[in-house]
Amino acid sequence: MxxxxxxxxxxxxxxxSAFVAPVTKHHVHKTPFYTLKVxxxxxxxxxxxxxxxxxxxxxxxxxxxxCHPKCDIAGGNCVISRHRSFxxxxxxxxxxxxxxxxxxxxxxxxxxxxxxxxxxxxLKGHAKKVVTGxxxxxxxxYSLPAQVTTxxxxxxxxxxxxxxxxxxAFFGLPGPYYFLPGIDISDHLYYTPIFxxxxxxxxxxxxxxxxxxVNRKMIITTPKLLTVDENGNGGTRISxxxxxTILERSxxxxxxxxxxxxxxIMKLKSVKPIRPFHLCYEADGLSETHLGPNVPSIDLVMQxxxxxxxxxxxxxxxxxDEGLDVWCLAIVDGGRHGGSSMVIGGHQLEDNxxxxxxxxxxxGFSSTLLQYKTMCANFNFSTNNAISAF
Ligand SMILES: *[C@@H]1O[C@H](CO)[C@@H](O)[C@H](O)[C@H]1NC(C)=O
Ligand SMILES: *[C@@H]1O[C@H](CO)[C@@H](O)[C@H](O)[C@H]1NC(C)=O
Ligand SMILES: *[C@@H]1O[C@H](CO)[C@@H](O)[C@H](O)[C@H]1NC(C)=O
Ligand SMILES: *[C@@H]1O[C@H](CO)[C@@H](O)[C@H](O)[C@H]1NC(C)=O
Ligand SMILES: *[C@@H]1O[C@H](CO)[C@@H](O)[C@H](O)[C@H]1NC(C)=O
Numbered sequence: 001m002x003x004x005x006x007x008x009x010x011x012x013x014x015x016x017s018a019f020v021a022p023v024t025k026h027h028v029h030k031t032p033f034y035t036l037k038v039x040x041x042x043x044x045x046x047x048x049x050x051x052x053x054x055x056x057x058x059x060x061x062x063x064x065x066x067c068h069p070k071c072d073i074a075g076g077n078c079v080i081s082r083h084r085s086f087x088x089x090x091x092x093x094x095x096x097x098x099x100x101x102x103x104x105x106x107x108x109x110x111x112x113x114x115x116x117x118x119x120x121x122x123l124k125g126h127a128k129k130v131v132t133g134x135x136x137x138x139x140x141x142y143s144l145p146a147q148v149t150t151x152x153x154x155x156x157x158x159x160x161x162x163x164x165x166x167x168x169a170f171f172g173l174p175g176p177y178y179f180l181p182g183i184d185i186s187d188h189l190y191y192t193p194i195f196x197x198x199x200x201x202x203x204x205x206x207x208x209x210x211x212x213x214v215n216r217k218m219i220i221t222t223p224k225l226l227t228v229d230e231n232g233n234g235g236t237r238i239s240x241x242x243x244x245t246i247l248e249r250s251x252x253x254x255x256x257x258x259x260x261x262x263x264x265i266m267k268l269k270s271v272k273p274i275r276p277f278h279l280c281y282e283a284d285g286l287s288e289t290h291l292g293p294n295v296p297s298i299d300l301v302m303q304x305x306x307x308x309x310x311x312x313x314x315x316x317x318x319x320x321d322e323g324l325d326v327w328c329l330a331i332v333d334g335g336r337h338g339g340s341s342m343v344i345g346g347h348q349l350e351d352n353x354x355x356x357x358x359x360x361x362x363x364g365f366s367s368t369l370l371q372y373k374t375m376c377a378n379f380n381f382s383t384n385n386a387i388s389a390f
Contacts, residue, residue, distance in 0.1 A: 002069035018173035039093035054204025055136030065092035067115035103387020153359030158376035166375035189364035208303030242345035277328035321338035
């Protein structure tokens with residue numbers, strides 16, 4: 001193709017192959033999780049898939065109608081995958097987008113997924129009625145982003161903390177990302193390198209955190225946060241299936257101690273903690289702003305010195321029960337048994353926009369959108385039919 005034709009093509013089709021989908025928060029037995037809504041099957045049916053930023057495949061529950069009738073290569077409803085197991089093929093449709101609104105639905109006719117009960121295992125069976133499978137956004141040619149976009153190299157997630165107001169996922173769109181009242185969050189991103197454990201791609205996306213600060217004071221600097229060792233232990237990764245951030249025990253203890261010290265200086269009154277949390281405060285004793293309760297800030301300092309700042313709305317979770325109203329530090333002890341040093345979980349991701357750019361190998365992150373007086377639920381989901389795939 002002549003270069004001039006190529007450029008013309010890009011010029012007249014700014015919405016080329018970019019898609020959007022709502023991401024909804026659910027609670028089952030007090031365990032929060034997030035689902036991505038897509039249209040699967042011919043004719044299409046709305047399907048809610050557990051959002052899994054690390055999974056390399058989309059997996060649909062075996063007993064779903066999507067996994068029936070039986071796999072038939074000649075019938076065209078399945079293929080033999082790289083792992084010599086059978087993978088299903090069906091159509092998947094998503095609304096196109098220009099970053100402001102959803103547009104017309106566009107269909108990927110041959111979307112590849114597996115039939116397995118992965119999501120039921122992850123949710124311990126609690127959410128079968130809500131979830132039909134899981135959406136894999138991990139580093140793989142069969143991930144959902146890779147299959148739905150020609151420009152597979154970029155997708156973005158914005159999780160809402162409210163079950164009644166969904167957040168949003170963008171696929172194949174490097175920006176803009178507009179949130180009411182008209183703020184383009186792609187102008188407010190900081191970037192840090194993203195990397196993978198090539199022996200364990202299913203661990204998903206890692207970022208280089210070199211230290212953690214509490215109230216802007218340096219507290220923890222350990223290479224364990226930054227690097228993954230030859231056994232796959234260490235490092236900091238992002239997980240949409242863990243509701244709260246998990247820290248390896250020694251780092252967890254340092255963080256709790258520093259947070260306790262700083263909150264004592266701020267004269268916050270702690271109360272008996274509610275498991276699985278270790279530090280809780282009476283709601284009455286905390287002042288609140290639009291950024292959440294006023295507690296010590298937690299900064300993740302990246303290897304390139306940019307800072308992901310975690311404020312009250314993301315660091316604390318409110319627990320209201322009979323005669324009880326407390327805020328607890330929503331970070332849990334990962335013990336000593338190895339694994340990643342830090343797993344950044346859903347509560348800490350809410351109302352933050354994360355842009356995964358696999359071409360440039362960078363993570364763009366916004367810190368809390370509340371600082372810009374908007375939030376993940378403020379994407380305008382009214383359809384604009386003038387937007388379509390090319
Ligand atoms: C799959 O199984 C679960 C429980 O075992 C049930 O609630 C659900 O309705 C089943 N789905 C289908 C499509 O059969
Ligand atoms: C995707 O496929 C290309 C071409 O076959 C290959 O070079 C690349 O490594 C694959 N990517 C992943 C993540 O498997
Ligand atoms: C594809 O994504 C890259 C960023 O990774 C961006 O620079 C480029 O403009 C995108 N191409 C299209 C056609 O959207
Ligand atoms: C917390 O305060 C105690 C007592 O003042 C002090 O010994 C300790 O070093 C402090 N810990 C951190 C992590 O700042
Ligand atoms: C949401 O988008 C629709 C379609 O473009 C538009 O008509 C409407 O004014 C937007 N809503 C707000 C609050 O801007």
